[in-house]
Amino acid sequence: MFQVGIFYGGPSSEHDVSCASAKSVLRNLSRDRYIVHAIGVTRSRRFMLLPPEAVEYARNEPAPSVPIADRLPIGGIPVELIPHRADGSLSVVHAQDPAHQVARIDVAFPVMHGAFGEDGVIQGLLEAYGVCYVGSGVAASAVGMDKVAMKRVFAAEGIPVTPYVALHAERLAAIRDAKISDNSNTGISNTSTTLIPLLNTLRWPLFVKPAAGGSSIGVVRVTDPAELAGAITHALARDTTVIVEQAVNNAREIRCGVLAGADGVLRTSMPAEIKVDGGVLDYRQKYEAVDSRLSVPADLPGPVTQRVRELSIQAFDAAGAYGLARVDFLWDQAADELFVNEINTMPGFTARSSFARAWEAGGVPLPQLLSWLIDQALLRPARHPDIATRHLEGSAS
Numbered sequence: 001m002f003q004v005g006i007f008y009g010g011p012s013s014e015h016d017v018s019c020a021s022a023k024s025v026l027r028n029l030s031r032d033r034y035i036v037h038a039i040g041v042t043r044s045r046r047f048m049l050l051p052p053e054a055v056e057y058a059r060n061e062p063a064p065s066v067p068i069a070d071r072l073p074i075g076g077i078p079v080e081l082i083p084h085r086a087d088g089s090l091s092v093v094h095a096q097d098p099a100h101q102v103a104r105i106d107v108a109f110p111v112m113h114g115a116f117g118e119d120g121v122i123q124g125l126l127e128a129y130g131v132c133y134v135g136s137g138v139a140a141s142a143v144g145m146d147k148v149a150m151k152r153v154f155a156a157e158g159i160p161v162t163p164y165v166a167l168h169a170e171r172l173a174a175i176r177d178a179k180i181s182d183n184s185n186t187g188i189s190n191t192s193t194t195l196i197p198l199l200n201t202l203r204w205p206l207f208v209k210p211a212a213g214g215s216s217i218g219v220v221r222v223t224d225p226a227e228l229a230g231a232i233t234h235a236l237a238r239d240t241t242v243i244v245e246q247a248v249n250n251a252r253e254i255r256c257g258v259l260a261g262a263d264g265v266l267r268t269s270m271p272a273e274i275k276v277d278g279g280v281l282d283y284r285q286k287y288e289a290v291d292s293r294l295s296v297p298a299d300l301p302g303p304v305t306q307r308v309r310e311l312s313i314q315a316f317d318a319a320g321a322y323g324l325a326r327v328d329f330l331w332d333q334a335a336d337e338l339f340v341n342e343i344n345t346m347p348g349f350t351a352r353s354s355f356a357r358a359w360e361a362g363g364v365p366l367p368q369l370l371s372w373l374i375d376q377a378l379l380r381p382a383r384h385p386d387i388a389t390r391h392l393e394g395s396a397s
């Protein structure tokens with residue numbers, strides 16, 4: 001049996017969401033097919049192996065009604081990872097006693113959202129170790145995590161995105177400093193005055209977001225120009241790059257899952273719709289009241305469903321994703337304008353999440369979906385010759 005290492009937690013603002021996703025993965029992974037280890041990543045990026053009895057306990061605990069409350073704790077033994085390049089496995093050793101191997105991993109599953117887990121960082125670490133892992137590689141993960149890079153990639157492929165302006169902290173500081181040395185005004189509010197001509201290319205209201213955000217953290221809808229500087233400052237507290245974009249009128253939020261494996265075939269789920277109150281799908285709406293908000297399949301005209309599915313595949317390809325992704329849309333129904341808002345290379349994985357529910361509605365229950373993802377990770381065409389050899393040997397045996 002293959003040994004799977006579930007990586008979860010991490011330093012990002014979506015730490016808790018990852019812990020909830022991991023609990024769901026742990027609960028739904030087939031024990032007939034895999035030996036499962038849970039490796040928590042602390043907020044300070046240390047690896048901790050959850051003891052097997054804690055894994056079993058967490059697996060069998062009944063799920064509470066609020067998904068985000070259903071979190072896999074991080075704890076147990078502090079560990080380090082040591083690659084075995086000959087067979088592509090990873091030794092999990094005691095941090096204080098590296099001769100003591102506490103687990104072995106054939107395939108990693110980074111069930112992590114946001115910085116470190118979904119942006120190419122852990123993917124790069126696993127690539128360097130020569131270990132198979134579930135999901136997108138370094139470049140696609142990085143593109144999916146950076147809303148500016150993502151929009152550029154989509155636009156270059158003719159995928160409709162909302163008009164936007166990217167702002168960089170250093171650039172804003174340079175404008176501000178120039179103002180100070182001019183003996184004119186100071187501070188960010190004046191920076192925004194300087195930016196007004198640039199931002200005037202956008203129709204109000206606007207959305208201000210940290211470029212590498214997630215779970216709506218730091219996202220603000222701005223209707224009043226007097227609030228713009230505050231929103232930019234708020235977003236800059238979370239990232240050095242901020243994106244200001246045009247709001248889609250009365251946006252309906254549609255999501256579509258994509259699966260793509262080693263056979264090169266891309267499959268889309270039925271589109272799901274998530275109902276939004278107050279113009280912004282905030283953290284609370286996403287994770288506390290998701291059941292009543294989610295419609296699967298989305299009630300859409302046939303041609304819109306078709307376009308959602310086609311654009312999902314185009315977005316997946318444009319980002320260069322692998323394994324899985326969820327593509328999120330904003331649809332202005334009155335104008336019948338459909339925009340790709342973002343691609344998530346590691347969507348939320350709780351049983352109530354739109355990704356799991358959309359596949360389930362299409363006849364793929366979560367345990368089957370997870371087995372498929374892990375198998376595709378093992379089959380993934382390798383970039384490193386040593387791994388390629390292993391795969392050839394594996395397929396010959």
Ligand SMILES: Nc1ncnc2c1ncn2[C@@H]1O[C@H](COP(=O)(O)OP(=O)(O)O)[C@@H](O)[C@H]1O
Nearest residue numbers: 162207213214215216217246247248251280281
């Ligand atoms: N251009 C937009 N027009 C309308 N609503 C938007 C727009 N951008 C974001 N939103 C709202 O804000 C939410 C969070 O923004 P999003 O870009 O998805 O960030 P995150 O990566 O944090 O999920 C969206 O789900 C949607 O409700």
Ligand SMILES: [Mg+2]
Nearest residue numbers: 215216328342
């Ligand atoms: Mg979103």
